[in-house]
Each structure stands twice: as structure tokens, then as C-alpha cells.
Amino acid sequence: MKKKALVLVLILVITSLSGCIGDAENGEAGAQGETGPQGPPGQDGINGNDGVNGSDGIAGPPGNDGVDGINGQNGTNGSDGNDGLNSLIDLVEEPAGGNCENGGIRVNSGLDVSRDGVLQLEEIDDFSFICQPSDIITESNGTIIEFNENAILGSWRSPMKHNSVTLRSQLGSCVEHDAWVRTNESAMMEMMNETNQNTYAAHVGGSVGGCEYLSLLDLLDAANYSDEQRNIWIGLKNWQSMAQYTSLIENYSTVPVENHVGKGVIIDDYGEMIYNPWTTFGEMNISDLQDLKDATIVSGQSQAQIIPYIGAKHAIMFGGESAVLGVGPCAANVNDCDAGNNYTLEVNDKISVSWNYTVSANDNVGDHFLQGIVYDTYNKSFDYRDLLLNISLNGNVVNSFNLSGNDEYGGGLMLLDTELPELLEGQNEITFSLNATGNRVTRSHNKLAFITDLSITNSEGEITKLDIGEGWYQKERFSPNANPNFHHSQPNTAWVQSDYVDGFLFKWVAPNEGVDPVLHERFLKWFCGNLQSQDKLCIQAFWGDKQWMISSPGNASHYFPIIENLAEFSDGLLVWRMDNQQYDMNNGIYAETRAADETYYIAGMYPAHMPATEDWFQQWEFNTQISGLLEIEINDLISNTAFQGRMLVTVIIDETEVYVHDLGDAEFQSTFTTQVNSGANVKIKFHTVDSFGSVNWWTGIDVQLNSAPIAMADLSYISGSSDHIAFIYNLMTSAFLGEDLSHFFIE
Known part of the structure; x- marks a missing residue:
């Protein structure tokens, strides 16, 4: 701080009454006179140089947070959005060449804009290749x-199984x-x-x-x-x-x-x-x-x-590890599913997880690609409402996946691949959020998404994994009286x-x-x-x-x-x-059974502790030598009506189904009669229809024409299964043996 110099002039006039100026001797000093009045202030002196600044003092403690403001009212729900479009894929054989050295499959994908269930050429907006890998040996044959x-x-x-027994x-x-x-x-x-x-x-x-x-x-x-x-x-x-x-x-x-x-x-x-x-x-x-x-x-x-x-x-x-977002269904043992709106996802509710991704100085901010996999539990489709998984970059939605719809082919799994717009140099925020649109998603439905395998690839091909445990998990609930614990935004780490x-x-x-x-x-x-x-x-x-x-x-x-x-x-x-019984079709469940009972010389049997073989059958066939009354008596051991529609005996005459005996019916025995012409073709087919548990299926069949038994020598026997059963056995066996698979392909 600058100081001012003050000059105070005090003039004391001492008059010697006896002395003179000159060489004369001084006389004795007289008595001091009274102090005169103060003179006017002198002019300011020149400012001095600045002093050295002192060191900063210790910072004081932070002040208390201000009181939260009053929450604003919920906004009015927006109008229903348009129904989302289904995503389609189309697999096309890719010849050997620049895209795949040894050939492979081109996977075309896009949205079904025309809503016809077919991926049209103009609807293809992305494609990828599955090339034949190194463990596929392609030879001339x-x-x-x-x-x-x-x-x-x-x-x-x-x-x-062992060959069939002969006694019930x-x-x-x-x-x-x-x-x-x-x-x-x-x-x-x-x-x-x-x-x-x-x-x-x-x-x-x-x-x-x-x-x-x-x-x-x-x-x-x-x-x-x-x-x-x-x-x-x-x-x-x-x-x-x-x-x-x-x-x-x-x-x-x-x-x-x-x-x-x-x-x-x-x-x-x-x-x-x-x-x-x-x-x-x-x-x-x-x-x-x-x-x-x-x-x-x-x-x-x-x-x-x-x-x-x-x-x-x-x-x-x-x-x-996966990131879990969503709301579970109301459990069966909960008395009041509506209590507090706990199991409902409202339009304004937001459940999200975010990660920070940094672009270094001078790196390319463009050409970044986000990849991931999601499993969602919402296998439903409704009018006027959808469940969306939105992906945002720095607060702006860059992709949206509609989780509504019955997923017959994906099992609830979906790729989250997204081309990102230009990023910011420095820190960027990638957010995944689960949102209801159009109307709330109600209590009885699973509304969960499990997100995993997340990564970002930059323009140089460098891959950065997004760590599930390092995500920033948030829940924002606007539902009145709702308990936020029923909404989930968390890693699944503790449950792996x-x-x-x-x-x-x-x-x-x-x-x-x-x-x-x-x-x-x-x-x-x-x-x-x-x-x-x-x-x-x-x-x-x-x-x-x-x-x-x-x-x-x-x-x-x-x-x-x-x-x-x-x-x-x-x-x-x-x-x-x-x-595996396809390996030997002359034994086990495909073997013919005869003389299983002294009354019924035609017998069909399927053993317990054997899974239902799809479209498995045993069939006896004959042609009538004369016209007359055909009588077929069918007996079985099953009386549990819970097994209805699972194992049948069907009578077919001249390729027309004329009678069905259901082994699951309460009746043990049934009889079918009809007039037939000479030369009529008759088939009696014992066959599976649906899955069943460990049940011994047995049927005894007596066939007479004009009260005379059909001769055993006149019966021809065949057995088999569905084409798909045989296809799977043959395809897998050839694959296990390392055999050529080209003959399985349908041109």
C-alpha cells in the first residue's frame, strides 16, 4: 500500500531583542514562544514500489447445498407412435471370391417396410458375410x-432298446x-x-x-x-x-x-x-x-x-456379466399387483446405464462402430404401445430397438450393432435406456433387457470393451407411490x-x-x-x-x-x-411285434423310459381277397385321459382315414366294422402324435374279414419316423464322422 509523505513546516520565530545579524555574539536564548497554527498540507509524495504478494490462504469449507426445488408436474403423454417395423434377414450363398476366399453365406438385413414378411431388394440396408473358416475342408468331391x-x-x-418282448x-x-x-x-x-x-x-x-x-x-x-x-x-x-x-x-x-x-x-x-x-x-x-x-x-x-x-x-x-435394465412381472404369490404401481413401466419412467468413452486429441472422431448383444424378456405385441431400447450418444438418440413382438426365431436375442455419428474429442457418453412408448407396459409382463458383449471399434480398428461393472446405472421413476426397488438397473455380477x-x-x-x-x-x-x-x-x-x-x-x-x-x-x-435307433431300423422300437397276446396276433408296442419319437409308426397292410364285412377290434392298456391325442391307432382304407382309436381315451377297447370290396387296400397304423412321458404303450389288434382272421402271411409290415428325425440323425452322424455334407443341401 502506497504511503503519502506529509511535510509539516513549523516556523518558530525567535527574535533576539539585543542581538544583530553579523559577527556579534549571540545573546541568551529567550523563552519559547507559543505554537503557531498548523500550515496547509504539503503535496503528495511519489508512490513507492509494490510489495510482494502474500501466499493464498487455506480454502474455507464448502457451503451447504441449497434446498431442492419443487418437482414440476408430469408432462402430458405424447401421442401413440407408429407401429415399429420388423427386422428381416435373408441368407444368400456367396461364391468364392473377394468377399469370401472359400465362399460362404451373405447375410442381408433390413426393415420390412412393405410389411409383407419378405426382405425385398430395396429394403436391404446392411449385409455381412459368413465366410467358410479354416476348419471347413472344401475338396473337389x-x-x-x-x-x-x-x-x-x-x-x-x-x-x-432291446427287441420287443412277447407277453404283456x-x-x-x-x-x-x-x-x-x-x-x-x-x-x-x-x-x-x-x-x-x-x-x-x-x-x-x-x-x-x-x-x-x-x-x-x-x-x-x-x-x-x-x-x-x-x-x-x-x-x-x-x-x-x-x-x-x-x-x-x-x-x-x-x-x-x-x-x-x-x-x-x-x-x-x-x-x-x-x-x-x-x-x-x-x-x-x-x-x-x-x-x-x-x-x-x-x-x-x-x-x-x-x-x-x-x-x-x-x-x-x-x-x-451383463447389464440388467427393466421391470419384472408381478409374481404369482403377490396379492395386489397394482399396489404402488410397482410392476408397471410408465411412459415417463427411465431406466438406463451409461459409459464414458474418450477420443484422444488428434484422433479421428468419425467412423466408430458400437457392438453388443441383448436378451429381452418382452415377447409380446400390443396395439398402441411399444417397449424400446434406445441408444444415445451425448444425450441424442442414435438408434432404437423395438423389443415388442413375438420372437419365434431369435429366442429373445438380438444384436445391438450401431454406426455412431461423429464423436466429441475428449469424453463422450454412451447410454442405453429402456422406455415405454405410446402407453405404459403393465404388471403381468416381463420387461427386462440383459445387455452384454459391448464394444466400440474406432476408425483404426482398435476395439474398446465397455466394462459391465463400470457402467453408471440410473433409475428415474415418475409413477406415484411406486417403490423404485422394483425397477432394475444394475450389473448381474452377483448372480453369475x-x-x-x-x-x-x-x-x-x-x-x-x-x-x-x-x-x-x-x-x-x-x-x-x-x-x-x-x-x-x-x-x-x-x-x-x-x-x-x-x-x-x-x-x-x-x-x-x-x-x-x-x-x-x-x-x-x-x-x-x-x-439313435436309426442306426439299426430292424431292432428296438422299429422291430415288428407278433404274438404278444393269445387273442391279438397283431401287436404294437412302444416302451416306457423312451422319449416320443416324432411321427414314429408301426404299420400293417394287406389287400382284401374278397368282398365282405371287415371287423377290427383294438385293445390297449392305457386309461389315463391325460394322454389323449398322443398315441393313436388309425385305420386307412384305399388311402382314406376311416377310423381312429385313441389310446388315451377311457375305453380300453373299441371295434370298427365296415363293408369292403375285393382288392381294397387296408392299413392299420399305430403311431405317435405328441410328446409323452414314461408310459408303456401297448395295443393288441384282431382283424377279421367275414369272421375269418386275416392270414399272417398276407400282412406286410413297415415302420419308421418323420423325415426330420431321419434327417437330423443322418446329418449329425455325417458331421461327427467328418464326411462330405454337400449331398444334404437342397437345390
Whole structure:
């Protein structure tokens, strides 16, 4: 601070009355006079130089946050949006060339703008290629898929049976190892040798000592005498008690086997039995898995691998890390589903997760590509409402996926691939949000999305993974009186099961013209890649029949890319209900049965503990030699009406169906009579229609023309199954053997 110099002039006039100026001596000083008045202020002096600044003081504590302002009123719902367009794909053979060196498949995709269910040329807005990988050997004489030498290849719940018994009293007996209802272990070993199946999973329900468990013991014993590496696994039936599970596993684990015989435990439908906090369904948990693993330990060592069976959707829910967004359905045991609007997703509700992505200085801000996979549970379609998964970049929506609609082909799985607009240099925010549009999505529907395998690729091809655990999870609820805990925005980390198992067997949607092989490949790279990095098995299950499947399961051109993917990225393939009896059509369930009863010399039988073989049949045929009254009496042992429509005896005359006896009807016996002409063709067909459990199906048939029995020599016999059953067996066998598959393709 500058100071001013003040000059104060004080003039004291001392007048010496006696002295003079000059050389004269001074006289004595006189007395001091009175002080004179103060003179005027002097002029300001020149400013001094600035002083050195002092150091900053310590910052004071932050002030208290201000009081939140009052929430504004909810805005009026917007008008209903237009119905979303379905996404379609079209698979086209790609010849060898610049796009695929060895040829492959071009996958065209786009929106069904014309709403005709067909991807038109002008509707194609994207395409990709599935090129023939290195494990496909293309020779001048065909195409071969090569699985790894250690791949798991085989079947599950696909037994071969002994030849039919001759007396009804023996139908249900399984005491003897060669009983009709027990598995023919010798035939199974021969079949496995000849078809290159190294693994068989015997499906076992009930208890130790039951027919299915005894068949398992037969197979383990036969495998001990085999010269080849054999895995004989136990497939535990779903929804049994923990006591049943542990009892079966403990006994199975103690059965002695040779070093070349491997053991494993498949838990059927485990994905449906897991308890989770999002849907609140299921009852098994991680501690149960540990108990099952403990049951395999004998003398301090585990004797069998634990390999639960799950759907691909469950793999995303529990098999690896995913981000969970959404609202579960109202549980069955909740009395008031409307209470607090807890199970409803309102239009204004927002459930989201965000990640930060940084573009370094001087890097290209364009040409960034976001990839990911989502499984959504909302398999519904309604008028005037949709459920959207929106992707935003820095607050602006850049892509929107409509989760509404019945997903017959994808199993609820979808790719989230999105070309991003130009990013900002520095930090960018990528947000995934679940939103209802048009109207709220109500309480009884699952409204959940599980997002995984997220990455961003820049213009240089560098890939940045978005860590599920590092997302910023948010829930914004505007529903009055709603509990936010019923909305979910969280990582699934605490519910991932892979640390507690030796691998997973997973189901994929049946190959079909609507199934995207690119999605399948990406799923395998994510799921199997994660498991294999932990030295755990990743095996896919195909279904060998059409039970619970889409009406048209596709042909070889649809199966081929899926098998290709499995050979390259997975640890193998098991085929559920693969009809192994196709290996020997003269025995087992296809063998003719005669003299099963002293009254009925025509007999048809299908054993218990044998899954329903789709369109399986036994058929007797004859031509009448004379005209007259045809009498057919049909008897059966089934009186449970719960089995109606599952096993039938059909009478066909001159290619016209004239009579049907349903073995599930309450009546044991029925009689059909009709007049026929000479030369009429008569077929009596005993056949399956739908799935059924472990039931011994038996029918005795007496045929007379003009009261005289039809001679046995005049009856011709054939048996068989659906074309699809035979196709799956032949295709998989050729693939397992590494044979040429080109003859399976339909031109």
C-alpha cells in the first residue's frame, strides 16, 4: 500500500531583542514562544514500489447445498407412435471370391417396410458375410466340417432298446439287464463306435435303482470294456428335489470306471430353476450348485463334472456379466399387483446405464462402430404401445430397438450393432435406456433387457470393451407411490454362475431361415470365449425332433453355418432326442411285434423310459381277397385321459382315414366294422402324435374279414419316423464322422 509523505513546516520565530545579524555574539536564548497554527498540507509524495504478494490462504469449507426445488408436474403423454417395423434377414450363398476366399453365406438385413414378411431388394440396408473358416475342408468331391479332436460329440436321452418282448406281463419289468424297457448297452456302444459319438447322456428321473438308473449302470459297464474314450454322463430330470439330486449324484460318482470313461452331470432345465431377483421365479441358487459339486467328491476328489443345461438367454442372464435394465412381472404369490404401481413401466419412467468413452486429441472422431448383444424378456405385441431400447450418444438418440413382438426365431436375442455419428474429442457418453412408448407396459409382463458383449471399434480398428461393472446405472421413476426397488438397473455380477460349474450345455434356437448365424457366431465368441478362458466347457445342444420347436426347423443350408460356428468356437455338440435307433431300423422300437397276446396276433408296442419319437409308426397292410364285412377290434392298456391325442391307432382304407382309436381315451377297447370290396387296400397304423412321458404303450389288434382272421402271411409290415428325425440323425452322424455334407443341401 502506497504511503503519502506529509511535510509539516513549523516556523518558530525567535527574535533576539539585543542581538544583530553579523559577527556579534549571540545573546541568551529567550523563552519559547507559543505554537503557531498548523500550515496547509504539503503535496503528495511519489508512490513507492509494490510489495510482494502474500501466499493464498487455506480454502474455507464448502457451503451447504441449497434446498431442492419443487418437482414440476408430469408432462402430458405424447401421442401413440407408429407401429415399429420388423427386422428381416435373408441368407444368400456367396461364391468364392473377394468377399469370401472359400465362399460362404451373405447375410442381408433390413426393415420390412412393405410389411409383407419378405426382405425385398430395396429394403436391404446392411449385409455381412459368413465366410467358410479354416476348419471347413472344401475338396473337389464335397465339403467337410472338422471338429477338434477333443470336441464333445454325442447325444442325450436317445437310447436304443432291446427287441420287443412277447407277453404283456413283461412290459414294465426292468429287473433283467436285457429287459425291454432298459437300454440296449451293447447296441449303444456299437452305434457310438460307428458314428463317432464319444459322449452319451442317459436321462434319469426317479431314484437310485429305478429303470433309468439301471440302464445308466449298464452303459457305464459297457463303456469300461470299450477301446475308445467314452463319456457316459447322467442327465438329471428337471424339478427334482435336492435330496433326489444329491442321492443320484453320490451313487453315480461312486461307480468304478476305467480311465477312458468320463463322467459328467447335466442338470436339465437348470436355467428355468435358478432363483433370480428380476423375475423372482425359480428356487435353486449358488449354494445348491456347491452342494451338487460336493456330492461328486469321493475320497477327496471330484468324480464328475457339473454341467447345467441352460438356454442361450440364461447364458446372458447368469453365464456371464451383463447389464440388467427393466421391470419384472408381478409374481404369482403377490396379492395386489397394482399396489404402488410397482410392476408397471410408465411412459415417463427411465431406466438406463451409461459409459464414458474418450477420443484422444488428434484422433479421428468419425467412423466408430458400437457392438453388443441383448436378451429381452418382452415377447409380446400390443396395439398402441411399444417397449424400446434406445441408444444415445451425448444425450441424442442414435438408434432404437423395438423389443415388442413375438420372437419365434431369435429366442429373445438380438444384436445391438450401431454406426455412431461423429464423436466429441475428449469424453463422450454412451447410454442405453429402456422406455415405454405410446402407453405404459403393465404388471403381468416381463420387461427386462440383459445387455452384454459391448464394444466400440474406432476408425483404426482398435476395439474398446465397455466394462459391465463400470457402467453408471440410473433409475428415474415418475409413477406415484411406486417403490423404485422394483425397477432394475444394475450389473448381474452377483448372480453369475460360471465360477461354480465345470461348464454349461446351452440350447440355441433351432436352425431356420429366420435364425441369424452371425448372431450365433457372436454369442459363441462371447459366451464360449469367457468359459474357455476359465478352462470350462461350452457345449451346445440341438434338438433331434420338432417338439416345442418352430413349425419349420429348416434344412441343411440353415444347419450348416451353425455347425461351422460350433466347430470353430465351441467345445462340442450334444443332440437331445437324436434317434439313435436309426442306426439299426430292424431292432428296438422299429422291430415288428407278433404274438404278444393269445387273442391279438397283431401287436404294437412302444416302451416306457423312451422319449416320443416324432411321427414314429408301426404299420400293417394287406389287400382284401374278397368282398365282405371287415371287423377290427383294438385293445390297449392305457386309461389315463391325460394322454389323449398322443398315441393313436388309425385305420386307412384305399388311402382314406376311416377310423381312429385313441389310446388315451377311457375305453380300453373299441371295434370298427365296415363293408369292403375285393382288392381294397387296408392299413392299420399305430403311431405317435405328441410328446409323452414314461408310459408303456401297448395295443393288441384282431382283424377279421367275414369272421375269418386275416392270414399272417398276407400282412406286410413297415415302420419308421418323420423325415426330420431321419434327417437330423443322418446329418449329425455325417458331421461327427467328418464326411462330405454337400449331398444334404437342397437345390
